[in-house]
Amino acid sequence: MCTAITFLTEDNLHFSARTMDFSFELDARPIYVPRNHKFESLIPGTEFTNKYGFIGAGKDINGFIFADGFNEHGFSISSLYFEKNAKYSSEAKKDALNISSTDMVSWALGNISSVAEFEQRCQKINVVDVINPLLQVNVPLHWIVADKTGNTGVLEITKTGSNFYHNQVGVMTNSPEFSWHLDNLNHYTNLQPTEFAAKQYGDYTTVPDGPGSGALGLPGDYTSASRFVRAAFLRQYSAATKGIKNGVNAVLHILNAVDIPKGVKITAKNVSDYTQYKAVMDLDSLSYYFMAYDDTMLTRADITEELLQSSDVKIF
DSSP states (O other): OEEEEEEEOTTOOEEEEEEEEESSOOOOEEEEEOTTOEEEOSSTTOEEEOSSOEEEEEEESSSEEEEEEEETTSOEEEEEEOTTTOOOBSSOOTTSEEEOGGGHHHHHHHHOOSHHHHHHHGGGEEEBOOOOTTTSSOOOEEEEEEOTTSOEEEEEEETTEEEEEEOSSOEEOSSSOHHHHHHHHGGGTTOOSSOOOOOEETTEEOOOOOTTGGGTTOOOSOSHHHHHHHHHHHHHHSOOOOSHHHHHHHHHHHHHTTOOOTTSSBOTTSOBOEEEEEEEEETTTTEEEEEETTOOSOEEEEOOHHHHTOOSOEEO
């Protein structure tokens, strides 16, 4: 389970960010992948090469697998769990690029320069059911994409087919479908950052509880539906800010509100589902900020011109 947001500062700096919430220990690290790196898909006989250099959080499992990242063009993508709703193809197709769900981030970061391009090309991708060797399941995912123009979208592949949504709220969590979360948000139009005014009931005048009363009813649990509403409210009303440092700080404060500590969310298998890391991606300056659960210090990795000229994978 995860939460993802986009964020825009007053001076037009674009950020994409996420929490990685999972019960399986991923041990992900920021990794730079150079141009012309070849990936072998989990689908037999399929491989692809990236045109663009990118940084993302990943792991080397007989080949790199990534959960999120951004590339040299300021295009970003994050994968989030989509249990019970993802429905992929049962077989490969001759007229399509056949990949697994866990290949999507690597392919997109290496070959897509904008959300508009992703929207067009993702329809020609055939995501195939295949067992991931690390998780030992067919990993059910959906994806949020963003770029430095501010364009944001969501890709979900369900029993109805491949569905691309323009994400107007800049938030994504997990199941149900993205369209359901938007409908659910309509039930929280009462939320506001200011306190409620006094109201009259007969001859009795109510006394507001004071600052913060406008957020009465804001859900505080860790379900996907509640995290979506909470993140949307905080993203909408967080104070406007300027500059990279203040932008990163604002994003982290929003993510802190959906951060899941170890032990408070236990799965049916009696293991803790918690926030293993937070990632903040600066799509203009091409900086990746990584915060692991056990360390409140930020690790920063930049796509520089020197790095782009390198042909080596770099693990930060």
